Amino acid sequence: DSGVTQTPKHLITATGQRVTLRCSPRSGDLSVYWYQQSLDQGLQFLIQYYNGEERAKGNILERFSAQQFPDLHSELNLSSLELGDSALYFCASSAPFGQGPLMNTEAFFGQGTRLTVV
Amino acid sequence: GQQVMQIPQYQHVQEGEDFTTYCNSSTTLSNIQWYKQRPGGHPVFLIQLVKSGEVKKQKRLTFQFGEAKKNSSLHITATQTTDVGTYFCAGSNYKLTFGKGTLLTVNP
Numbered sequence: 001d002s003g004v005t006q007t008p009k010h011l012i013t014a015t016g017q018r019v020t021l022r023c024s025p026r027s028g029d030l031s032v033y034w035y036q037q038s039l040d041q042g043l044q045f046l047i048q049y050y051n052g053e054e055r056a057k058g059n060i061l062e063r064f065s066a067q068q069f070p071d072l073h074s075e076l077n078l079s080s081l082e083l084g085d086s087a088l089y090f091c092a093s094s095a096p097f098g099q100g101p102l103m104n105t106e107a108f109f110g111q112g113t114r115l116t117v118v
Numbered sequence: 119g120q121q122v123m124q125i126p127q128y129q130h131v132q133e134g135e136d137f138t139t140y141c142n143s144s145t146t147l148s149n150i151q152w153y154k155q156r157p158g159g160h161p162v163f164l165i166q167l168v169k170s171g172e173v174k175k176q177k178r179l180t181f182q183f184g185e186a187k188k189n190s191s192l193h194i195t196a197t198q199t200t201d202v203g204t205y206f207c208a209g210s211n212y213k214l215t216f217g218k219g220t221l222l223t224v225n226p
Contacts, residue, residue: 002160033214042216042218043206043208043219045214045215104151107163107214
């Protein structure tokens, strides 16, 4: 058990709908990352938050948004869903930076949310 | 933007053979991390390399960080069936950017 909790584990929804994925980081971790994993696409970085603020952005679609709340849990909102959004969405968390602002420490991944858009 | 390339994409070996996966970044990295994802599982951290030219070993696994801090490799000696999974490198420079991974399968 990594200590990172993601809910729900599975989600099936129709095209055009909106869903919210939730992530609770490990106790004490300030950074939260969101990744999308599709077949043959590896782990696509979506967005990173650090202590409530957006820190880095990847190839996140405009239909997607995220936030990190004061209690450090994070939500990823996916709207106007398309078939191609079907994927495994991972949340990961890591401890405060050890050696400077560019240093990401070990990331702990949740079990993921498998989203199926039909 | 930062890109991390990893080769090969797939590698099938006989049990007992060695295995190597290579990682290259388009930019100089602060550090590089390696993860393993078992089939149906989530990525699990293996190691982090920080210094130029750093080499670290974990039992049969040897990790290397290039002198220019733009490339890295993971070498597994005498593979076992328990080594099956996808090995990812992840480059760190603000973002934690993952390569596409190398899927290792081992024939017993």
